[in-house]
Amino acid sequence: MRWKQLTRHVWGGYVYWPLPVMVWIVEDRDGLTLVDAGIPSMWNSLYQALNVRFKNKPLVRVLLTHSHGDHVGMLPNLTRTLQVPIVVHPLEADRISEIASNPIISLDLDHTYGGLIPYHTPGHSPGHVVFYHPDDQILLAGDLFTAFSGKLRRPIAKFTPDMEESLRSGRILERLDPKLTACAHCGVVKHASSQYPKLLCKGHGSR
Numbered sequence: 001m002r003w004k005q006l007t008r009h010v011w012g013g014y015v016y017w018p019l020p021v022m023v024w025i026v027e028d029r030d031g032l033t034l035v036d037a038g039i040p041s042m043w044n045s046l047y048q049a050l051n052v053r054f055k056n057k058p059l060v061r062v063l064l065t066h067s068h069g070d071h072v073g074m075l076p077n078l079t080r081t082l083q084v085p086i087v088v089h090p091l092e093a094d095r096i097s098e099i100a101s102n103p104i105i106s107l108d109l110d111h112t113y114g115g116l117i118p119y120h121t122p123g124h125s126p127g128h129v130v131f132y133h134p135d136d137q138i139l140l141a142g143d144l145f146t147a148f149s150g151k152l153r154r155p156i157a158k159f160t161p162d163m164e165e166s167l168r169s170g171r172i173l174e175r176l177d178p179k180l181t182a183c184a185h186c187g188v189v190k191h192a193s194s195q196y197p198k199l200l201c202k203g204h205g206s207r
C-alpha cells in the first residue's frame with residue numbers, strides 16, 4: 001500500500017486491486033482515525049505503517065463510510081490485533097458485527113470524530129456516510145462518487161442500488177464546497193462542487 005499525505009491531517013493509503021482502493025488515516029489530538037478498512041491484502045501494510053510512519057499516536061477508532069466488502073476487508077485482522085471501536089451508521093451495522101469482534105458504535109450524526117463531521121449520504125448503500133474535515137477542507141467521500149484522472153464520476157452503477165438517491169446525496173458538495181474530495185475508487189478531485197452538475201447529465205455516468 002502506498003501512502004500520500006493529502007492535507008495537513010489526512011493521509012491516503014491506496015492499492016491497485018484490480019480496481020484502485022483508498023483508505024484514510026486522519027491525525028487529531030486524541031490519536032489516529034482510520035476511515036474505511038479497504039481489502040484484506042492492505043492489512044500488513046497498514047499495520048506496519050501504524051508501527052512506523054504513524055507510531056507517535058495510537059489508532060483510536062475506525063470509521064466506516066459503509067459496509068461493502070471492499071471497505072471492511074481489514075476488519076477481521078484489525079480487530080484480532082487492535083482493541084479499537086468500529087463506528088458505523090446503524091443501517092450498516094449488522095454486516096459489521098458478522099465480521100468484526102470489536103465493539104461497534106452507532107454513528108451519531110451530531111458528533112465529530114477525530115476532527116471529522118459525518119453526513120448521511122444514502123443511495124449507494126442505505127447507511128452510506130461521508131466525512132468532512134473542516135480544518136483541512138477535505139471530504140472523505142467513500143463511494144458517493146468515483147474519481148478517475150482527477151475527474152469526478154458517478155459511483156459504480158453495478159454496486160449502487162439507488163443511483164438517483166445517491167446523486168441527490170451528492171449535493172453535499174454544493175453545501176460544503178470542499179477544496180479536495182477523496183474517493184475510495186480512487187483519487188482526489190479538486191473543487192469537485194464545480195463538476196457535480198455534470199454528473200446529473202445523461203452520458204456522464206461511471207465507468
Ligand SMILES: [Zn+2]
Binds near residue numbers: 143
Ligand atoms: Zn461501496
